[in-house]
Amino acid sequence: MTDQAGMTDPTADPPPTADPTADAASAQNSPPAQSGTPVATVVIVNWNGAHLLPACLDGIAKQETSFAFETWVVDNASSDGSRELLAERYPWVRVVASERNLGFAGGNNLALRQVTTPYAVLVNNDAIPEPTWLAALLAPFDEPGGRHLGATTGKVVFLPRFLRIRLHTSTFVPGPQDSRELGVRVSSVTVDGREALREVLWEKLTYGAEGPAKNPYFWTRGDGELCVPIPDGGPVTLGFTWAAESRKQVILSWDGPTGAADGGRAELAVGPESATVSLTVGGEAPRVDVINNVGGIVLADGYGADRGYQQVDTGQFDQSEDVFTACGNGMAMRSSLGHELGWFDDAFFLYYEDTDLSWRIRARGYTIRYVPGAVLRHIHSASSVEWSPLFVFHTDRNRLLMLTKDATATLALSAVLRYPVTTASIAVRTMRQAWRARSRPAVRPTLLRLRVCGSYLRLLPTMLRARRQIGATAAERRGSLQSWLVSR
Template sequence: MSEERPTRPEAGSAVESKTVEPLATIVIVNWNGAHLLPACLDGIAKQEADFAYQTWVVDNASSDGSRELLAERYPWVRVVPAECNLGFAGGNNLALRQVTTPFAVLVNNDAIPEPTWLAALLAPFDEPGGRHLGATTGKVVFLPRFLRIRLHTPTFVPGPHDSRELGVRVSSVTVDGREALREVLWENLTYGAEGPSGSPYFWTRGDGELCVPIPDGGPVTLGFTWAAESRKQVTLSWDGPTGTSAGGRADLAVGPESTTVSLTVGGEAPRVDVINNVGGIVLTDGYGADRGYQQVDVGQFDQPEDVFTACGNGMAIRSSLGHELGWFDDAFFLYYEDTDLSWRIRARGYGIRYVPGAVLRHIHSASSVEWSPLFVFHTDRNRLLMLTKDATAPMALAAVIRYPLTTVSIAVRTLRQAWRARSQPAIRPTLLRLRVYGSYLRLLPDMLRARREIGRSAAQRRASLQSWLVSR
């Protein structure tokens, strides 16, 4: 472990931490993120805070020169080296278990804090009722700004085994010639990514909205590569300058053959911020979700309020409470570890406050690809682990029993579709789900022990905590 260095004066302290004890330790987990760290750390160095804080980077055995970068450009950062990739949960824990400051603050290496982020995040602990807070969580918006585009097109239903109403199949989106398909926000238009992870595509609905990341100022040329079941028209429209009724519209053709069309959007078209997370929710079926996900930020989340869960990217927690709870569960590796920790914070009787003034700009899925096998494995397994530890017995059992039944149903449907099409069945999704369940069963004894410990130290019953759960 490297020698701890004092907080640099311009990074939130009027004098070195030898004379002023830091109030918080900022912990950043890094794995091969040398290209991400400078923007994150430069943002942390510019924090406008009247208290001292220190910054630690846990390096999860990076091989891209991250440690050399930190030593050369950021000597005021303490590096906590890991001998292997411990994931988000284990990597954070490696540092968090050494934290002695009153507060620990977590931020992703692919996030850039606004100058007032840290001060705003910690302020509620000193406000009336703050002694009852266990954690705070801020507003996370996507890093780029976006153009909102509305899409309208006739739909069709694929067949008896797929009742979706589909519009067009989009396989590429370019912005001034640069591929941006994975950066487009599709939540309000499509049914999610389909196809292989290396070349995904999206089927749209007949009506909806997509947000395309575009640079500030000046005109931009957008390209769409798409196809449909038959020849038809797609209408794309977007807003004009704020305070005017003028906007843009393009009527474009699509057909069975994949074609690429382009259009130019004027520089006066408004760019908007889109929300990544404003605190978390858990649905009544046990799935965690980002509150406000992919909503255009128009001020609808500008008031502080209590939320059920905090986001691991941009949360602050009382260190004393974190030590009592054992911080994150190492077994989770990544995903759902923050939801599990939040559930345990609330079980101890502490609140979690959303702070709208604590703003981070985040590169979504910069370190892991959403809906990749890695993503699916950990989200599926960790959801079952979390419910086993934290939820009521009926809720946990329902999820644990439903998962293998759904796996069998998927396998049968896949075999039937392959038989009808006289093709090889797509067995990888089923095999992945079997891996998920096998890993869950292996960890089940540890989760049951953790469940008993949570129950013994709980200040709130599990049933009362589930009043926070949200219906779909």
């Protein structure tokens, strides 16, 4: 369930990207070399992504295939010159124009409902395909057993390469209302002077983003690993702006070159006042690829997740295998099946629409195959900021909508009934904390969850009708499908 490119969060910083003009001249008159009847239609949803499209489309133009394919860009009412850029530099791309932002689900559907090629292929505008991506993604449909395949999904890795850093420091527990063991509070990370806080991969070290969406910070654990995006070759200077509950030391360490017994190590000070420290990492430090998605999973409590998320790519996912869900960024699907299913659910707008569609593909008795050779490089959170109000609203609501449509009644009811109970618990805890601190309560998280409840209830009759239709056409029972769900 990766970032979806049909909607951009207005709080997001501009993502790192190559110069949009770098390959424009060579790309504008260089459509993919192909002949014959198109086998696939590649669909890209765009909203104010003029800074992202050149790298994506130049990657499409370089695809090495033995078959012809079409490339369509759905423009979700962009106001940044995206359509002008497409007309000027990429005349071989068909533009499907929308007069309003339909999100990732509705934007894709605007094109998908017009597709006549045997296969439809989806890619985000903030992703760059390797030259063999499309050929690898479609190959399994022609292999033995391919007639049972409903969709394929590839390997998505983060665009930059990373320095893998281990952190160690002493911890403290804030108090009875917060039992976390906290290390240091990081509010900025720079790479050669450029802010990179949003691009750092924190999954194995922190408790997630906190604070306002425009100025987030992260509390670390006492031990863990972070991956910092750094350029290839040459030394790099890293800066950390941080604070802690008291004066103490933080040890950072990283691997040395391949075959070396030791890597680098730095012991840095931190204290109650926010301060910036810096260190230089030699050019010989290894850069690694980090996985964004290698197919999707659904946890036993109904939450969707990216398989392999933020794992360093060491070849552990280099074997093709069946997975429960496909990622909307880099999936191929039989068009005939997509038309039968109605493609994505327009009501989802963005997030969980690919998980919902995958669940319905499997309910029809088809399988979904992970293809490790179909590689995309993806800009992390270029299109939406994780844990922003936009992100939280759609992930919370759409998870409940998906379970209402696709899961067993037991799982769906459990998740739906738990949500308002948790909302009430959060509200009570917030009021108690504010009363003790004699401060104004932070009501926005509770209000956001109430918005989720209201939107869910408004859409509930539609989802129940969809549930009955899915059940009437299913080739595999809901209980059987839930054998794929993974325990936490």
